[in-house]
Amino acid sequence: MMLEIDKIACALRELLKEKEIIARCELLLRTYDIVRAASLSDQESCDLCKMVGEKAAPGIFASIMSKDPIFFDLPRLDTYTQIDGRIFHFLHTKKYSKQDFDNANRTLQQSLPELKKILAETLVDLLKNFLGAAGYRQSLESQQELIFSARERNLLAYVVTSLKAIDIDKCKPKHGMDSVILVSSSENLEPFMQFYKEKGEAAEKENIQIWVANLEKGIIDPFIGYTTDLDIYNQFDNPRLAEMVRNNWSKGP
Secondary structure (H helix, E strand, C coil): CHHHHHHHHHHHHHHHHCCCCCEHHHHHHHHHHHHHCCCHHHHHHHHHHHCCCCCCCHHHHHHHHHHCCCCCCCCCCCEEEEEECEEEEECCCCCCHHHHHHHHHHHHHHHHHHHHHHHHHHHHHHHHHHHHHHCEEEECCCCEEEEEEEECEEEEEECCCCCHHCCCCHHHCCCCEEEEEECCCCCCCCHHHHHHHHEEEEEHCCCCCEEECCCCCCCEEEEEECCCCCHHHHHCCCCCCHHHHHHHCCCCH
């Protein structure tokens, strides 16, 4: 009988066998998806955490990127290149042609709709765990909105898969709720710098908080706006990040 941890390892081997050249973002998202699909028992979850740390998917991903992965017989993705601004990993022991890289990029483009769905599910899961640790419970979920409550506070959350999908006008606080938008980090800062310069002031004016999820670490940090809930503040990996962004990226006189 194959244990669920072994099934995770098997699924990763199949993935890397199928895609010898793989985008870093795809490998990360599919790792989350594979872990989510596993029916780990409490004991297996505990055993896995002992191997990779408290956050399973980020820990497994970090292991794959390391010199000593926890799962044997995984390809060592020790070489990378950039294609259209995205990082692709591959084996240094095998020689690939320009066509191979073009094919890998084309395959990624075809997979983007599926990966976008996985990203949305992953962000929702991360947000629920984050707010749950801050004492919030979910009271409503729709396709566009998630509502959480704790003590005398209510929080309205929107999960988006890219900065381009953020609509400040549609995310204004309502009915006395805190309004939060969660978006994933990217492989470079430029889109965030541009967004802050164009819309950061408007978001702050409307008391909208924008949080950023770093999926490689499994953490959430504030990007724009400030929480007044100390329980949420203490869950951030770097609670002063929004302040640092404001100080460093604000428009000059």
